[in-house]
Amino acid sequence: MTGSAALAETLRKVFKDEKLDGLIGYAAGTTPLRPRPAVFTAPGDFDAAVFDGFCVQNLATYLRRHPDRRMGILVKGCDRRAVTVLIQERQVAREDLFLIGVPCPGMLNRARLLTEFPGLETGGVAEEGDTLTVAAADGPVSLARADYLLPACRACRHRVPTDVDLMLDAPPFAAPEADTSLGELTGGIDGMERRERAALFAEELSRCILCYACRNVCPFCYCETCFTDTLQPAWMTPAPEPNDIFFYHFNRMMHMSGRCVACGSCAWACPEQIPLHLLFGKITADVAELFAFEAGLDETTPQPMSHFSEDDPDEHIG
Amino acid sequence: MTRTNTSDRSWTLPAGALPDLLAALAATCELWTPRPVGGGTRFLPHGEDRPLDLAQTPPAHSVKAVLFPNPETLFTYRRNGNDVALTPPEPDGRSLIVFGARACDARAVAALDAVFLGRSIPDPAYLERRERLCLVGLACVSPAATCFCHRMGSGPFDASGMDVQIVPLDDIYVFHLLTKRGEACLAPFRDRFEAADGDTLKKVAATKAGLEGAEPSVDFTALKDAVKQHRDDPYWETLAAACLGCGICTFLCPVCSCFSITDTGNRRGGRRVRYWDACMFPAFTKEASGHNPRGDEPARVKQRFFHKFYYSIENGEPPGCVGCGRCVIHCPAGIDIREIVSRFQPEAAS
Numbered sequence: 310m311t312g313s314a315a316l317a318e319t320l321r322k323v324f325k326d327e328k329l330d331g332l333i334g335y336a337a338g339t340t341p342l343r344p345r346p347a348v349f350t351a352p353g354d355f356d357a358a359v360f361d362g363f364c365v366q367n368l369a370t371y372l373r374r375h376p377d378r379r380m381g382i383l384v385k386g387c388d389r390r391a392v393t394v395l396i397q398e399r400q401v402a403r404e405d406l407f408l409i410g411v412p413c414p415g416m417l418n419r420a421r422l423l424t425e426f427p428g429l430e431t432g433g434v435a436e437e438g439d440t441l442t443v444a445a446a447d448g449p450v451s452l453a454r455a456d457y458l459l460p461a462c463r464a465c466r467h468r469v470p471t472d473v474d475l476m477l478d479a480p481p482f483a484a485p486e487a488d489t490s491l492g493e494l495t496g497g498i499d500g501m502e503r504r505e506r507a508a509l510f511a512e513e514l515s516r517c518i519l520c521y522a523c524r525n526v527c528p529f530c531y532c533e534t535c536f537t538d539t540l541q542p543a544w545m546t547p548a549p550e551p552n553d554i555f556f557y558h559f560n561r562m563m564h565m566s567g568r569c570v571a572c573g574s575c576a577w578a579c580p581e582q583i584p585l586h587l588l589f590g591k592i593t594a595d596v597a598e599l600f601a602f603e604a605g606l607d608e609t610t611p612q613p614m615s616h617f618s619e620d621d622p623d624e625h626i627g
Numbered sequence: 628m629t630r631t632n633t634s635d636r637s638w639t640l641p642a643g644a645l646p647d648l649l650a651a652l653a654a655t656c657e658l659w660t661p662r663p664v665g666g667g668t669r670f671l672p673h674g675e676d677r678p679l680d681l682a683q684t685p686p687a688h689s690v691k692a693v694l695f696p697n698p699e700t701l702f703t704y705r706r707n708g709n710d711v712a713l714t715p716p717e718p719d720g721r722s723l724i725v726f727g728a729r730a731c732d733a734r735a736v737a738a739l740d741a742v743f744l745g746r747s748i749p750d751p752a753y754l755e756r757r758e759r760l761c762l763v764g765l766a767c768v769s770p771a772a773t774c775f776c777h778r779m780g781s782g783p784f785d786a787s788g789m790d791v792q793i794v795p796l797d798d799i800y801v802f803h804l805l806t807k808r809g810e811a812c813l814a815p816f817r818d819r820f821e822a823a824d825g826d827t828l829k830k831v832a833a834t835k836a837g838l839e840g841a842e843p844s845v846d847f848t849a850l851k852d853a854v855k856q857h858r859d860d861p862y863w864e865t866l867a868a869a870c871l872g873c874g875i876c877t878f879l880c881p882v883c884s885c886f887s888i889t890d891t892g893n894r895r896g897g898r899r900v901r902y903w904d905a906c907m908f909p910a911f912t913k914e915a916s917g918h919n920p921r922g923d924e925p926a927r928v929k930q931r932f933f934h935k936f937y938y939s940i941e942n943g944e945p946p947g948c949v950g951c952g953r954c955v956i957h958c959p960a961g962i963d964i965r966e967i968v969s970r971f972q973p974e975a976a977s
């Protein structure tokens with residue numbers, strides 16, 4: 310489906326037929342592995358439309374930028390769930406949106422592929438069925454797609470978006486679904502001694518430069534002024550010193566509980582390859598365990614953190 | 628080995644002897660070497676804890692992170708009754724060697740100098756390190772697909788800004804001593820090297836010729852004029868539609884040097900800390916009144932390119948881009964500065 314004329318035609322038709330003001334999707338980037346988010350606003354724009362295993366970034370993040378407009382948006386499973394959370398939080402209205410679903414094949418770990426096969430930046434990756442063919446230095450190499458999925462995608466159980474206005478055919482490439490769970494991915498953390506756990510995060514987060522890409526890419530980090538940026542009170546020093554970095558990440562994660570859809574965009578965007586899936590995975594697995602809740606699956610079940618119920622778990626209060 | 632036709636400014640070192648040389652340098656100098664940390668390579672104080680990585684081109688962070696560290700304590704303060712004592716960090720008398728910096732990063736130092744030293748009062752913290760700097764550069768023998776130093780008027784073998792340039796050949800490194808400072812740093816270790824012979828220098832020349840640019844440099848003056856002409860181009864909005872307003876592009880850029888300053892501590896004492904700031908952050912230009920002269924994403928995206936290709940040139944400073952491609956590699960939104968340059972580069976330049 311990558312950059313196919315069929316995809317362009319379908320999206321163009323929807324854009325015209327539905328009289329959309331804009332359609333948020335992915336367009337070809339300047340290198341094969343870097344498709345980029347795009348807002349298509351004219352029929353001619355759609356020739357650049359693509360969908361492949363590198364279309365990781367959650368597009369729901371862009372919806373709030375287009376108030377009072379009728380927007381189309383291409384949604385994978387996680388983008389669709391993010392739209393639901395935004396509807397619940399009254400940030401967007403369902404009736405303003407035209408949702409175009411695409412069954413997600415599982416997104417690929419570009420950073421890892423590029424490290425292992427540096428030539429890919431120009432050569433690209435051919436995706437077919439459950440196999441990737443990459444141009445290595447000494448000829449093409451076949452890889453199992455499942456081995457190169459991003460951590461969040463390895464654990465994803467909701468690849469096919471639900472309640473969409475138009476569902477596209479599944480792309481002719483995909484990895485088998487879920488070979489692990491968020492709990493399993495992050496389970497190691499529970500077994501650690503307190504100090505060992507602190508040391509793990511201290512080590513990983515020591516690379517954080519507080520660029521806030523992880524915050525800005527997240528569909529739910531939409532506060533007009535983030536707690537990181539308030540001056541009165543100054544909750545944290547804005548310099549990337551160890552305490553402030555910890556404060557930022559753990560607070561952001563608290564704000565994500567019951568909202569994070571585990572799309573993995575934050576970890577994917579991080580230029581320092583900090584394993585943020587340990588954070589969002591843990592908080593999301595904990596919410597699932599404590600409240601039997603997964604964010605964004607339906608609009609009617611209230612989010613556990615914005616809702617009180619008498620049988621909420623309260624062991625931690627003691 | 629014959630000593631005829633050798634060069635006293637070009638020395639060779641067997642590749643296997645490099646670790647010992649670095650250990651010896653580290654004993655007397657402040658030495659920074661590129662070593663892998665979590666998927667990327669950064670310049671770190673030299674040590675044995677992580678292997679040397681001279682392959683990642685370019686390293687994830689540039690020399691900027693050494694000369695202009697993030698964060699950096701400018702001074703500590705301590706209050707004693709009505710007195711306040713300010714203590715700047717201890718100056719370090721040793722040479723500061725950054726080993727393995729690439730051509731792009733070495734050129735970027737000139738742009739940092741313009742900001743930190745080129746104004747009426749030199750920045751003391753920057754100056755303290757800059758005066759001790761000995762840049763031991765490394766020619767790039769396998770540029771990345773995202774590199775575009777040629778277009779920015781340089782190339783993988785450009786030695787400008789370096790004190791020593793190293794060219795890796797099969798199993799030796801050729802050290803070209805370019806400045807007095809470079810000579811002074813390596814002179815104590817002269818006996819570890821051989822003088823490079825004619826064959827070696829020919830090989831260096833051949834390697835260099837193989838990497839000569841296919842792409843011509845842009846004409847920066849013409850680019851400046853073209854960018855200015857397109858101040859109100861709707862193109863900026865197209866770029867801004869995807870931009871996340873994060874700090875990746877500016878933080879990883881070897882040239883971007885905007886910073887902010889904050890105090891950390893309490894009434895009794897603390898530190899004044901400088902840290903990287905970014906023109907892509909909304910708060911960067913927010914005024915105390917609440918007014919923000921660059922209040923929306925398109926204004927901020929435009930600013931980044933205007934600073935690099937318009938204001939810098941207009942002010943007679945080096946261009947704000949050296950073609951390292953780090954922002955191309957890391958921008959989540961796929962914004963590619965090469966594409967922007969191509970859009971505005973007038974035909975005449977190519």
Ligand code: SF4
Nearest residue numbers: 527569570572573575
């Ligand atoms: S916290 Fe990360 S994984 Fe969770 S919704 Fe936000 S971007 Fe996606």
Ligand code: SF4
Nearest residue numbers: 517518520521523579
């Ligand atoms: S994207 Fe990475 S480096 Fe940037 S703030 Fe987030 S964790 Fe830190």
Ligand code: SF4
Nearest residue numbers: 870871873875876958
């Ligand atoms: S251009 Fe890219 S890297 Fe820079 S602020 Fe925008 S999204 Fe972040």
